Amino acid sequence: MTLYTERQSGSRLRDFFESHAHVLSIAVFLIACCALFTSINDVFLSPGNLLNLLRQAAPTLIVAVAMTFVITTGGIDLSVGSIIALVNASAALLLRAGWDWPVVSVLMLMLGAVIGLFQGYFVAYQRIPAFIVTLAGLSAIRGIALVLTGGFSILIPPGLFLSIGRGTLFGIPSPALMGLAVALIGFIVLNFTVYGRHVCAVGANAEAARRVGIPARRVVASVYVWSGVAAALAALVVAARLGSGSSNAAVGTELDVIAAVVLGGTSLMGGRGTIVGTVMGALTISVISNGLILSKIDAFYTQIVTGAIILIAIWVNTRIFDQVGSVRRKS
Amino acid sequence: MRVRGIRKSFGSIEALRGVDLDLWPGECLGLVGDNAAGKSTFTKILAGTYLPDAGTIELDGKEIAYSGPAEARGYGVEMVYQDLSLCDTIDVAGNLYLGREISKGPFLDKAAMQRGAHEMLRKLEIRIPNTALKVAQLSGGQRQSIAIARSAAFDPNVLILDEPTSALAVAEVEAVLALINRLKAKGVAVVLITHRLQDLFRVCDRIAVMYEGTKVAERAIAETNLEDIVRLIVGEGHR
Ligand SMILES: Nc1ncnc2c1ncn2[C@@H]1O[C@H](COP(=O)(O)OP(=O)(O)O)[C@@H](O)[C@H]1O
Ligand SMILES: [Mg+2]
Numbered sequence: 001m002t003l004y005t006e007r008q009s010g011s012r013l014r015d016f017f018e019s020h021a022h023v024l025s026i027a028v029f030l031i032a033c034c035a036l037f038t039s040i041n042d043v044f045l046s047p048g049n050l051l052n053l054l055r056q057a058a059p060t061l062i063v064a065v066a067m068t069f070v071i072t073t074g075g076i077d078l079s080v081g082s083i084i085a086l087v088n089a090s091a092a093l094l095l096r097a098g099w100d101w102p103v104v105s106v107l108m109l110m111l112g113a114v115i116g117l118f119q120g121y122f123v124a125y126q127r128i129p130a131f132i133v134t135l136a137g138l139s140a141i142r143g144i145a146l147v148l149t150g151g152f153s154i155l156i157p158p159g160l161f162l163s164i165g166r167g168t169l170f171g172i173p174s175p176a177l178m179g180l181a182v183a184l185i186g187f188i189v190l191n192f193t194v195y196g197r198h199v200c201a202v203g204a205n206a207e208a209a210r211r212v213g214i215p216a217r218r219v220v221a222s223v224y225v226w227s228g229v230a231a232a233l234a235a236l237v238v239a240a241r242l243g244s245g246s247s248n249a250a251v252g253t254e255l256d257v258i259a260a261v262v263l264g265g266t267s268l269m270g271g272r273g274t275i276v277g278t279v280m281g282a283l284t285i286s287v288i289s290n291g292l293i294l295s296k297i298d299a300f301y302t303q304i305v306t307g308a309i310i311l312i313a314i315w316v317n318t319r320i321f322d323q324v325g326s327v328r329r330k331s
Numbered sequence: 332m333r334v335r336g337i338r339k340s341f342g343s344i345e346a347l348r349g350v351d352l353d354l355w356p357g358e359c360l361g362l363v364g365d366n367a368a369g370k371s372t373f374t375k376i377l378a379g380t381y382l383p384d385a386g387t388i389e390l391d392g393k394e395i396a397y398s399g400p401a402e403a404r405g406y407g408v409e410m411v412y413q414d415l416s417l418c419d420t421i422d423v424a425g426n427l428y429l430g431r432e433i434s435k436g437p438f439l440d441k442a443a444m445q446r447g448a449h450e451m452l453r454k455l456e457i458r459i460p461n462t463a464l465k466v467a468q469l470s471g472g473q474r475q476s477i478a479i480a481r482s483a484a485f486d487p488n489v490l491i492l493d494e495p496t497s498a499l500a501v502a503e504v505e506a507v508l509a510l511i512n513r514l515k516a517k518g519v520a521v522v523l524i525t526h527r528l529q530d531l532f533r534v535c536d537r538i539a540v541m542y543e544g545t546k547v548a549e550r551a552i553a554e555t556n557l558e559d560i561v562r563l564i565v566g567e568g569h570r
Contacts, residue, residue: 212430
């Protein structure tokens with residue numbers, strides 16, 4: 001006699017590991033990096049260095065959280081480094097002209113939003129690939145910053161503004177606190193709100209999202225607004241930390257940010273994003289650059305090593321992922 | 332629902348060349364035709380996914396012009412798309428509630444959606460062990476079942492099924508046919524597109540045949556048979 005039995009459902013723990021494979025592997029990688037750099041130079045683990053590391057990671061982290069949303073919709077924003085430069089320079093100019101810092105801060109966040117809206121409009125409503133729109137932005141926006149500053153660095157007069165970048169609260173640098181706050185908000189929005197669900201849906205299958213009545217184009221445009229605002233916030237942090245504004249700020253930041261997001265396990269194909277992964281990805285990028293400096297590796301080699309490590313990490317990550325979960329490709 | 336003179340072109344291809352159709356509550360219309368006859372295009376126009384180049388759609392005697400699928404959904408027109416239109420990276424419950432998430436303020440009420448999803452699937456006799464699984468992890472038939480459940484669960488007035496049974500096993504096809512009969516009894520107008528002609532004779536009241544972007548014939552089920560329909564599909568009977 002044949003017995004009909006139900007297939008056993010797998011263990012909960014196994015399911016957990018499989019669905020979080022990406023995040024777990026970046027966590028392991030981050031810890032391994034920390035262990036390696038500690039063994040090379042034990043200054044790495046000193047509280048002073050760790051706090052400094054957090055302070056430096058903050059701008060990347062802030063932008064990377066917003067970039068996670070952008071990439072989850074299947075897009076990309078290459079212009080964030082240039083937005084940082086423009087906002088950074090504009091803020092310094094206004095502060096030097098004697099404007100109040102709260103007014104300047106709010107205006108700068110709005111500037112970021114407007115730039116994001118402009119780019120989001122072309123991506124979402126004019127159907128121009130995000131890569132093209134934001135590549136144009138990358139060039140043009142830094143150009144505006146150059147025109148405004150004439151290429152010179154602009155000193156910010158001492159004042160309360162600088163504490164955005166230099167202050168501490170309970171011994172923790174304020175940029176790090178801001179970064180964590182942004183990450184927490186991003187985590188909640190992406191995972192627990194209707195809007196976050198719509199961001200995933202648009203990235204997984206934009207046509208399906210449109211068919212069920214999700215305002216797909218508005219959702220797509222909105223994520224570029226968030227990345228613009230986040231870049232502006234990061235620019236304020238950078239300006240306050242350095243005490244000056246410059247059109248040369250944040251060159252190449254877009255690459256760090258995108259690397260952080262992808263390292264963290266957010267899919268470039270869209271539809272799947274993780275803020276926890278992004279936080280660890282951003283920390284990993286900072287740990288690598290900080291650790292290489294402490295290891296006294298020639299600065300010229302740092303970029304090569306960073307690039308190689310990112311490629312290897314993402315390669316390992318996709319390998320593990322391919323074996324563990326066979327997620328169907330988007331058709 | 333009354334549809335008149337629908338035309339639609341994609342570039343140089345005239346996908347629909349003036350199609351008329353009437354749908355009555357509590358009735359199932361079978362829509363058949365060769366591949367590329369325009370069945371999917373026509374039903375997507377009914378569901379608001381495509382906007383017609385010409386033609387009118389009336390609902391309960393009032394002419395309506397959709398601006399998009401959300402509006403059609405608002406009128407109670409639901410559709411199961413041939414490509415299923417699911418989001419692979421979102422779980423089963425999330426897909427069932429896509430576009431009408433249960434929320435507390437801006438927050439998703441995930442527990443309520445999981446419960447609701449269980450209830451929906453149970454009512455439709457669909458066995459999916461875990462509604463928290465991602466849709467990408469399911470079989471083709473399970474995915475199709477979810478698309479059907481999503482369209483049927485929210486009390487539609489008009490339900491369009493575009494080849495809903497192509498990946499289903501015997502028992503599941505039976506369940507879909509039973510579902511169609513239950514919805515008919517509730518007064519829903521059903522449009523069923525399928526290549527399984529024997530199914531049409533079990534649930535449909537009328538069969539419309541499309542050929543190269545036009546409706547070439549319409550038959551009440553009582554006055555036709557399988558051979559007749561086959562002849563109409565391949566384009567012999569009306570020349
Ligand atoms: N999005 C589209 N773009 C261009 N042509 C299309 C599109 N959708 C359908 N068509 C064309 O319209 C015709 C009808 O297609 P379709 O409605 O899918 O047929 P069916 O569902 O009856 O097999 C085909 O010739 C097809 O090539
Ligand atoms: Mg079709």
